[in-house]
Amino acid sequence: MATGAKLTNPGLTVIVESGDGCNYGEGGNHFLAAIRRNIDVTLLVHNNQVYGLTKGQASPTSEPGFITKAQPSGVTSVPFNPVAVVMRAGFVARAFSGWEDHLSGLIQQAISYRGFSLIDILQPCVSFNKVNTFSWYKKRCRELPVDYDPKNREAALKVAEEWGDTISIGVIYRHDRPPLEDNFPVLQEGPLVGRQVDRNLLAKVIESYR
Numbered sequence: 001m002a003t004g005a006k007l008t009n010p011g012l013t014v015i016v017e018s019g020d021g022c023n024y025g026e027g028g029n030h031f032l033a034a035i036r037r038n039i040d041v042t043l044l045v046h047n048n049q050v051y052g053l054t055k056g057q058a059s060p061t062s063e064p065g066f067i068t069k070a071q072p073s074g075v076t077s078v079p080f081n082p083v084a085v086v087m088r089a090g091f092v093a094r095a096f097s098g099w100e101d102h103l104s105g106l107i108q109q110a111i112s113y114r115g116f117s118l119i120d121i122l123q124p125c126v127s128f129n130k131v132n133t134f135s136w137y138k139k140r141c142r143e144l145p146v147d148y149d150p151k152n153r154e155a156a157l158k159v160a161e162e163w164g165d166t167i168s169i170g171v172i173y174r175h176d177r178p179p180l181e182d183n184f185p186v187l188q189e190g191p192l193v194g195r196q197v198d199r200n201l202l203a204k205v206i207e208s209y210r
């Protein structure tokens with residue numbers, strides 16, 4: 001829906017909000033397509049490392065060994081690393097919901113970036129995740145140093161892979177690449193939303209399917 005809205009009316013600022021399960025699990029195919037296309041939308045993922053709404057099944061970002069009603073012997077799959085995957089697009093940040101001012105600064109940067117931007121926001125699920133709690137994240141989250149260069153892809157991959165006693169927070173990778181809208185031939189004559197529909201032509205198309 002976000003891709004459709006942006007392509008029809010590129011003047012819109014499009015922000016998508018969703019969970020780790022919805023984005024990296026159920027909607028994973030859309031997520032990968034958006035990265036590859038580099039559509040100019042901002043994706044905010046509320047990553048609590050669990051399917052919360054459906055009452056606590058493991059999500060693609062759940063920790064190995066995480067025990068749930070659906071995974072009683074613990075998760076055995078390797079967790080998905082969204083931050084490392086998005087490096088095919090252009091703007092990827094990791095945030096912590098406990099640092100509101102820092103997070104709002106990241107959201108501003110992501111919105112002004114032209115192309116696909118992801119902020120993976122680490123945040124607790126107080127009902128169904130008793131492992132990755134507020135204090136668990138608080139103990140580990142560290143802001144990236146001021147001299148960190150988000151254009152350095154190799155360094156960014158290392159930071160993205162880091163997931164243990166320290167989890168880096170901030171803009172991990174940023175590189176400029178033309179967004180999908182710039183390369184979409186039909187948009188070169190202006191946004192679709194402002195164009196008139198040729199009713200006669202439309203009637204002919206519909207007629208051809210009868």
Ligand SMILES: Cc1ncc(C[n+]2csc(CCOP(=O)(O)OP(=O)(O)O)c2C)c(N)n1
Pocket residue numbers: 018019020021022023026046048050051052053054059125
């Ligand atoms: C395609 C599809 N599959 C399954 C569901 C059922 N469903 C609704 S919410 C949800 C879990 C969402 O988890 P997450 O995105 O992590 O959000 P949270 O509740 O943790 O914030 C599922 C499986 C759905 N809505 N759509």
Ligand SMILES: [Mg+2]
Pocket residue numbers: 019020021046047048049050051052059
């Ligand atoms: Mg979730």
